[in-house]
Amino acid sequence: MVRLVAAALVMFGMSGCTSDPPPVAAASAERVRPVVASTSSASGPREIVVSGPVTVEEQLDVVALRAGVIVAMPVDVNSEVEKGQVMARLDARQLEADRATSEHKAESVDADLKNWESELQVKEADLRRAEAMHKEGISTQEAYDHSLYEVTASKYEVERQRGDELSAKDSVRSIDLELEKTRIVAPFRGVVSQRYVRQGQYVTVGEKLFRVIGRSSLEVRFTLPATEAQLLRRGDVVTVSATTDFKESTAATVTHLSPVVDPGSGTIEVVAVVKDRLRGLIPGTMASIRIAGTR
Known part of the structure; x- marks a missing residue:
């Protein structure tokens, strides 16, 4: 019995000495790289398929340039607009009243200016007569x-009235500029894609009112790993599709390649x-882009 126990202890010690340590995961030490789908064959060039958002260059959020209450809104989402077309109006009654007051003041100042110009002409005629009489010795120095002195004073008065006239006209122009801000107009020809406000709402300066998308060409923006940057040059053509199977596709011309690599992702940005x-294939959706690597 003692021999059996000793043999068991010897076997247990041998098995403990030969046990291996647990494996260490090596995947965590690998650097994460941008993933692109690539295909290659012996008969054709290597291809890369990436994805990126569809954008349009003429895309703008129209904001309020003046605070006020929206009293009219003739357009809505999906409305087609022309450049300069009024999309909304703010309450402008106070500004219109102020403009009428300023315009009346400008007219009054203009009348005063004409009166003083006429008065100056009379004074200048008196001065010429006084000068002639003084030369003949009829009148005193x-x-x-x-x-x-009266001519000089009248000239100064005319200059003051001219300054008042310019100030009054500038006041009218200033109010006209504020009135323009009450008319929210389309910045370019396009379609209203979003409406952020409603009629009767009070808006503040800088508040977004509409988003307008123009009729310019669509663009796709995507990134490529820096190691694949040599595949494209400005002016190259890539294939774009709204689906991953490329059943329907169109061409796109590369117009921009970032000259620097993003250090965080190790990629460059491309626009076509x-x-x-x-x-x-509409703005905001994701498109599939196929690049034929010939370099």
Whole structure:
């Protein structure tokens, strides 16, 4: 019995000495890289398929340039607008009243200016007569100096009235600029894609009112690993589709390649202009881009 126990202890010690340590995961030490789908064959060039958002260059959020209450909104989502078309109006009654007051003041100042210009002409005629009489010895030096003083004073008054006239006209123009801000107009020809406000709402300066998308060409933006940057040059053509199977596709011309690599992702940004619009290829969606690597 003692021999059996000793043998068991010897076998247990041998098995403990030969046990291996647990494996260490090596995947965590690998650097994460951008993933692109690539295909290659012996008969054709290597291809890369990436994805990226569809954008349009003419895309803008129209904001309020003046605070006020929206009293009219003739357009809505999906409304087609022309450049300069009014999309909304703010309450402008106070500004219109202020403009009428400023315009009346400008007219009054203009009348005063004409009156002083006429008065100056009379004073100048008096001065010429006083000068002639002084030369003939009919009038005294004091009479001539008095006429000269009146002409000088009238000239200063005319200059003051001209300044008042310019100030009054500038006031009218300033109110006109504020009135323009009460009319929210389309910045370019396009379609209203979003409406952020409603009629009767009070808006503040800088508040978003509409988003307008223009009729310019569509663009696709995507990234490539820096190791694949040599595959594209400006002016190259890539294939774009709204689906991953590329059943319907169109060409797109590369217009921009970032000259630097993003250190965080190790990629470069690429922009390409789409030649033809496809069904499903609309701004905001993700497109599939196929790049034929010939370099």
